[in-house]
Amino acid sequence: MKESRINQIEDLVRKNKSVSIDDICNWFNISTSTARRDFDILEKRGIVEKVYGGLRLKSPEKNNLSAPFHTQILLSPYQERSSKNIEEKEKIGKLASGLVNENDVIFIDSGSTCYQLASNLADTPCTVITNSYLVLEALMPYANIQLITLPGTLNRKTLSFTGSEVIQGISSMNITKAFMASTGISVDGGVTNAESSEYHIKRRVCEKSREIYLLADHTKFNRSSLYTYCSLNQIYCLVTDSKPDEKTEAFLSSHGIRVLY
Structure with a gap:
């Protein structure tokens, strides 16, 4: 069940380019701490990266103009600083x-x-x-x-x-x-x-x-x-x-x- 959930989260990130931790908690009915552990596993796979408040797909191109609204929020100056350490x-x-x-x-x-x-x-x-x-x-x-x-x-x-x-x-x-x-x-x-x-x-x-x-x-x-x-x-x-x-x-x-x- 855990592995299936993690794979589904990865699919969501691939499809939407990013997901928020709040959305993941609501969609899968899991706690914030569980979501964070799932995010850690996904990040180790090298396909996604953690940002403040969620996950985004790793990509050399970061074109926010075509990104959905929630992605733009994740990539705001505050969240960019917050993704460090x-x-x-x-x-x-x-x-x-x-x-x-x-x-x-x-x-x-x-x-x-x-x-x-x-x-x-x-x-x-x-x-x-x-x-x-x-x-x-x-x-x-x-x-x-x-x-x-x-x-x-x-x-x-x-x-x-x-x-x-x-x-x-x-x-x-x-x-x-x-x-x-x-x-x-x-x-x-x-x-x-x-x-x-x-x-x-x-x-x-x-x-x-x-x-x-x-x-x-x-x-x-x-x-x-x-x-x-x-x-x-x-x-x-x-x-x-x-x-x-x-x-x-x-x-x-x-x-x-x-x-x-």
């Missing part, structure tokens, strides 16, 4: 999900690593505040999770809601734990982000949160983007996929910051 991000998401306790009030940032956290929260009754479209989509089926979305304008580059309305909404909230994304972290530059539209939002979230959990894979170490939204010593815990470099590890240790990998 998938295994590392999945690991971080699973680790971070273990830090969420029942009845916590948490903020989940936009970004592909934070999305992986949301994908692993189904069994934890809690309140989730977010400005991420994808986090909302991932958690919507679970009645045990209270979802609070922040109003704003959708930034299609980041798939997050931004604007002054988001900042105003956060200002009235008290957050237990904030799970934050970053495009670069360093001892000197702090926790940084490249998007000006998200800078003030991230900064305000950190100000309103009791504990800040930074979700960042090893490629973000010793890198700085344009905007520093909090200093490295403000975070409570770094959740990553591997041991940080010596300088970063020494700084975190000297400030009593937990590192989980």
